[in-house]
Amino acid sequence: MKPEMTRYKLDTKALTFEKFDDELIVINLARGTYSSLTGGAPAIFDLLAEARSATDIARLFGFDPDKSLERVSEIAAFLHLLVDNGFVGCVADGPSSPPPPNPFAWSEPAIEVFHDLSDLMKLDPIHEVDAEAGWPTKPQ
Amino acid sequence: MTLPASEPVSETSPLEPRSWLGSLTAAWPDQGDELLLRAALCEPTEARRSWDEWKSRNSLDDATWEDHKLLAVVSAQLHHLDSGFHDTRRLQGLVKALWTAAQIKQQASLGALDILIAAQIPVLLLKGPAFDLAAPRPDRRRLSGDLDIFVRRCDLRHALGLLAAQEWRQQNYSLASQLRYLRTRPGINLTRDHGGDIDIHHQPIHLRWMSDRTLARLWQRARPAFLGERKILIPSDADLLCISASHGLRRRRQVCSGAWAVDFHHMFTASHVRLQSLPEIAHELGATLHVLSALLFLQRAIGTPVDADLIAALKRQSRGVGARLRYYVGTPAKNERDRRNRRRLQKFMEARLTLLSYCSGPFFSIRHLHGKAP
Numbered sequence: 001m002k003p004e005m006t007r008y009k010l011d012t013k014a015l016t017f018e019k020f021d022d023e024l025i026v027i028n029l030a031r032g033t034y035s036s037l038t039g040g041a042p043a044i045f046d047l048l049a050e051a052r053s054a055t056d057i058a059r060l061f062g063f064d065p066d067k068s069l070e071r072v073s074e075i076a077a078f079l080h081l082l083v084d085n086g087f088v089g090c091v092a093d094g095p096s097s098p099p100p101p102n103p104f105a106w107s108e109p110a111i112e113v114f115h116d117l118s119d120l121m122k123l124d125p126i127h128e129v130d131a132e133a134g135w136p137t138k139p140q
Numbered sequence: 141m142t143l144p145a146s147e148p149v150s151e152t153s154p155l156e157p158r159s160w161l162g163s164l165t166a167a168w169p170d171q172g173d174e175l176l177l178r179a180a181l182c183e184p185t186e187a188r189r190s191w192d193e194w195k196s197r198n199s200l201d202d203a204t205w206e207d208h209k210l211l212a213v214v215s216a217q218l219h220h221l222d223s224g225f226h227d228t229r230r231l232q233g234l235v236k237a238l239w240t241a242a243q244i245k246q247q248a249s250l251g252a253l254d255i256l257i258a259a260q261i262p263v264l265l266l267k268g269p270a271f272d273l274a275a276p277r278p279d280r281r282r283l284s285g286d287l288d289i290f291v292r293r294c295d296l297r298h299a300l301g302l303l304a305a306q307e308w309r310q311q312n313y314s315l316a317s318q319l320r321y322l323r324t325r326p327g328i329n330l331t332r333d334h335g336g337d338i339d340i341h342h343q344p345i346h347l348r349w350m351s352d353r354t355l356a357r358l359w360q361r362a363r364p365a366f367l368g369e370r371k372i373l374i375p376s377d378a379d380l381l382c383i384s385a386s387h388g389l390r391r392r393r394q395v396c397s398g399a400w401a402v403d404f405h406h407m408f409t410a411s412h413v414r415l416q417s418l419p420e421i422a423h424e425l426g427a428t429l430h431v432l433s434a435l436l437f438l439q440r441a442i443g444t445p446v447d448a449d450l451i452a453a454l455k456r457q458s459r460g461v462g463a464r465l466r467y468y469v470g471t472p473a474k475n476e477r478d479r480r481n482r483r484r485l486q487k488f489m490e491a492r493l494t495l496l497s498y499c500s501g502p503f504f505s506i507r508h509l510h511g512k513a514p
Contacts, residue, residue: 016243018281020232020235020236025240027240034240117244121240121244123237125233125234125237126230126234129233131229131230132229133229133233134229134232134233134236135230135233135236135237136237
């Protein structure tokens with residue numbers, strides 16, 4: 001099976017997540033990581049509540065997987081990042097999940113991972129952060 | 141229509157001394173908290189005015205932990221209130237930091253629930269997390285990860301023993317020394333590594349000894365709920381308001397905070413909440429004055445739609461001397477003399493509480509009170 005056809009699903013056992021405007025924060029308590037998902041990443045994260053492949057997701061963003069190979073690869077690469085961070089797991093082949101009622105508008109998915117949550121928690125969120133970016137970004 | 145923070149409650153019947161109802165405001169949130177509450181909860185024009193006033197008098201740099209909790213509620217409205225706020229990113233960062241800390245703490249605190257549930261000890265969840273289950277709000281982020289739980293008096297000793305065996309302990313004092321004061325305090329705070337933090341209560345109301353019969357009725361009114369897939373109980377809506385009012389309208393050191401008002405406002409604006417029994421239950425729990433004060437604050441300062449009949453019923457029942465003294469002890473002192481008076485009164489009330497608790501029968505054995513266990 002092509003990698004783009006591998007299906008993934010959220011594995012939320014160790015995850016806590018919350019939307020903050022357009023940003024999705026995901027804490028992996030088992031690994032002690034804090035991740036910020038922006039752009040199209042929160043939408044992809046939501047879609048993975050059902051088992052989906054990169055090809056499925058590309059279709060849901062309105063792309064033809066046969067013509068938009070670059071986009072499918074980009075989504076597949078992002079799904080690998082989610083796997084690496086323990087957010088999703090591969091699932092056995094099965095029936096395709098139904099599409100959501102509304103198509104999604106595409107924007108490039110981005111993820112920023114902070115690997116030491118305990119270090120972040122020591123930062124004073126008002127006084128020891130970059131004033132432009134806010135916690136958890138340290139001042140330059 | 142809202143009143144400025146300093147304006148006293150003015151509606152009194154001819155039989156009610158103005159000073160008495162007016163004195164309820166002593167436990168209301170301070171002016172800074174009130175402005176933040178209005179910014180978060182009032183209609184848009186008043187919300188914007190209050191937010192501008194808060195900004196003109198305060199800075200994010202000097203905000204306290206109590207302010208942080210309210211700023212988090214305000215931040216959810218920021219794009220309506222003040223889309224050009226210069227410190228938006230820092231405020232959003234603060235909210236994310238508080239939320240993250242709360243998740244870590246709550247996850248660690250849930251371990252205590254697991255211990256009690258495994259031992260088949262019924263657990264009643266109190267305060268903030270119970271409000272989230274009673275009147276869920278998608279726009280409300282709970283930023284406090286500690287858990288307030290209530291166990292039956294007969295289970296307290298077993299519960300504390302189980303928790304102590306799993307390294308739950310008192311942070312600043314030995315657990316044994318704290319047990320000496322357990323008769324006069326509604327509960328005890330326990331912490332554990334990785335941020336676990338619980339308050340385990342045996343009495344729902346400060347400085348009031350409740351009979352086993354009253355407590356049994358509170359348990360009977362409780363309803364099942366799930367917290368992180370754990371089956372627990374939450375108080376009835378009326379019990380929850382009474383318990384939270386008695387905890388919320390109390391000074392912490394010399395300050396009364398306002399975070400309780402957000403939960404109360406949501407309860408009164410949620411369509412499914414039933415509060416007809418509130419006056420009777422408040423009377424039964426000895427929380428009439430605290431509930432009355434909370435509702436007057438909501439009605440007058442925030443404009444929350446509180447039923448006038450409810451207020452009238454609470455006023456009729458709020459003549460007990462004990463309730464007034466408990467309310468007075470929880471208000472900030474104006475000066476040193478005032479502080480001494482409160483201290484004396486509190487000591488008297490604690491002595492009475494100890495006596496009542498001994499009259500009610502065994503609670504902790506001498507062995508426990510002398511620090512040998514749990």
